[in-house]
Amino acid sequence: MRFDSDLAEIRFGAGLSPRLQPPDSAEQMLSRLQGRDLMAERFPVSSFDDAFEAAREFRQLARARRKQRGLPGYKAADDAFKSYRRQRNETWLGWHRQRLQRHVLTKDGFRERLALFWADHFTAQGKSGPMRALAGPYAETVIRPHLAGRFEDMLIAAVTSPLMLHYLDQNRSAGPDSRAAQRRKRLRGLNENLAREVLELHTLGVDGPYSQTDVRQLAELFTGLTSSGEQGFVYRRGMAEPGSETVLGETYGGGKPSLKQVLAALRDLARHPATARHIAWKLAVHFVSDTPAPALVAHLAARFEETGGALMPVYTALLEHPEAWQPALGNVKPPFDYVASACRALNLPDARMAALRPGQIRRLLLRPLAQMGQRWEFSGGPDGWAEEDEAWITPQALAARLQWAMAVPQRLQKALPDPRDFARTALGGFANERVQFAASAAETGAEGIGLVLASPAFQRR
Numbered sequence: 001m002r003f004d005s006d007l008a009e010i011r012f013g014a015g016l017s018p019r020l021q022p023p024d025s026a027e028q029m030l031s032r033l034q035g036r037d038l039m040a041e042r043f044p045v046s047s048f049d050d051a052f053e054a055a056r057e058f059r060q061l062a063r064a065r066r067k068q069r070g071l072p073g074y075k076a077a078d079d080a081f082k083s084y085r086r087q088r089n090e091t092w093l094g095w096h097r098q099r100l101q102r103h104v105l106t107k108d109g110f111r112e113r114l115a116l117f118w119a120d121h122f123t124a125q126g127k128s129g130p131m132r133a134l135a136g137p138y139a140e141t142v143i144r145p146h147l148a149g150r151f152e153d154m155l156i157a158a159v160t161s162p163l164m165l166h167y168l169d170q171n172r173s174a175g176p177d178s179r180a181a182q183r184r185k186r187l188r189g190l191n192e193n194l195a196r197e198v199l200e201l202h203t204l205g206v207d208g209p210y211s212q213t214d215v216r217q218l219a220e221l222f223t224g225l226t227s228s229g230e231q232g233f234v235y236r237r238g239m240a241e242p243g244s245e246t247v248l249g250e251t252y253g254g255g256k257p258s259l260k261q262v263l264a265a266l267r268d269l270a271r272h273p274a275t276a277r278h279i280a281w282k283l284a285v286h287f288v289s290d291t292p293a294p295a296l297v298a299h300l301a302a303r304f305e306e307t308g309g310a311l312m313p314v315y316t317a318l319l320e321h322p323e324a325w326q327p328a329l330g331n332v333k334p335p336f337d338y339v340a341s342a343c344r345a346l347n348l349p350d351a352r353m354a355a356l357r358p359g360q361i362r363r364l365l366l367r368p369l370a371q372m373g374q375r376w377e378f379s380g381g382p383d384g385w386a387e388e389d390e391a392w393i394t395p396q397a398l399a400a401r402l403q404w405a406m407a408v409p410q411r412l413q414k415a416l417p418d419p420r421d422f423a424r425t426a427l428g429g430f431a432n433e434r435v436q437f438a439a440s441a442a443e444t445g446a447e448g449i450g451l452v453l454a455s456p457a458f459q460r461r
Contacts, residue, residue, distance in 0.1 A: 012109070014109030014344055016428050100339075123167075125378055210247075225259075283300055364411060427452075438451040
């Protein structure tokens with residue numbers, strides 16, 4: 001393997017920056033990942049518990065408004081609810097800016113990329129008003145603390161998160177023979193969503209060695225996993241299916257229902273050889289190619305399996321394999337990565353980013369993502385965002401990228417750099433002759449910057 005600093009920052013990091021030196025070795029990248037999360041400290045996003053408390057207040061104000069409908073106190077209740085909702089939306093927009101600033105200013109771009117990867121792997125999002133702003137805090141609490149740990153710990157944190165339980169309709173899932181089902185005939189019964197996604201998306205993969213029977217048995221084992229607006233995550237034995245369940249030939253439970261048996265099943269699934277292959281393939285696709293070399297996938301899977309899912313050795317295996325360092329830029333950047341790497345290359349001042357008003361964040365940085373095909377924090381389903389390049393290079397999405405590249409940088413940065421210098425800053429050794437010619441031949445500086453950002457070289461990694 002021949003380490004390339006520019007390629008390391010483009011392919012595995014947040015993109016090149018005129019302010020920050022790219023990493024000088026894979027060892028440095030891995031060392032930073034194991035150190036303090038400096039960007040999270042500098043640009044904080046709410047913890048999930050705090051955001052969940054805010055969702056509780058949202059529900060209380062909405063309930064108070066409903067109770068006052070048609071009564072003299074309705075206007076005051078309506079004003080209080082709308083004021084809180086507006087404040088909450090502004091907070092959500094602020095979180096988006098915070099995460100963007102992390103990408104712009106980090107020396108630890110590999111961490112930011114992994115945070116995006118794992119949050120997408122364990123996609124969870126709110127489906128109702130009080131829960132719709134919780135994806136960022138979910139990633140902050142469930143994903144980031146486990147990036148350099150063990151896969152099973154991240155899996156357990158995700159599966160037991162109130163947001164995941166809400167998203168996959170687990171909260172009302174009750175065992176057919178549970179005490180709750182016997183007492184309350186209106187319960188919806190067993191819900192298999194969480195069990196199916198854990199097997200199909202989170203661990204074994206869509207082609208994994210499981211059957212519909214395994215799905216149902218795991219769903220019965222998962223009964224009891226719930227959350228409440230007051231307490232957050234709760235294990236309710238009264239909703240759990242009594243007796244033992246068998247998943248992939250392993251039997252769990254048999255005595256009183258307990259969370260311990262659920263966690264044991266999750267740890268076994270996390271360490272399964274099929275999980276090793278699935279996670280290896282996803283990492284290789286995300287960081288290297290839509291069609292990764294089988295040798296690279298096998299190398300990552302072997303490291304995952306032999307370490308029981310310890311993630312640092314898996315990342316080491318990724319960065320040490322020659323196939324990960326093919327010089328041609330391949331994967332298309334998803335919209336958030338594209339916008340974030342552009343802001344990083346433009347070297348946007350901290351003060352300018354901090355001064356952006358909520359409306360500007362929405363118009364300049366958030367709404368364009370949806371136009372490019374990525375409605376931020378609201379993917380089309382539990383499988384998250386597409387990894388295939390063609391998902392991001394549709395005519396409509398490309399037009400939105402070109403429009404953003406030509407119009408927005410000059411609204412974010414009053415004094416734009418010389419396009420010729422910018423081409424070298426943004427692409428380093430990957431500023432090919434076509435990009436350099438476009439930058440030098442542009443009629444205006446803003447147009448030159450836009451042409452660099454719209455170039456295939458900048459849109460790929």
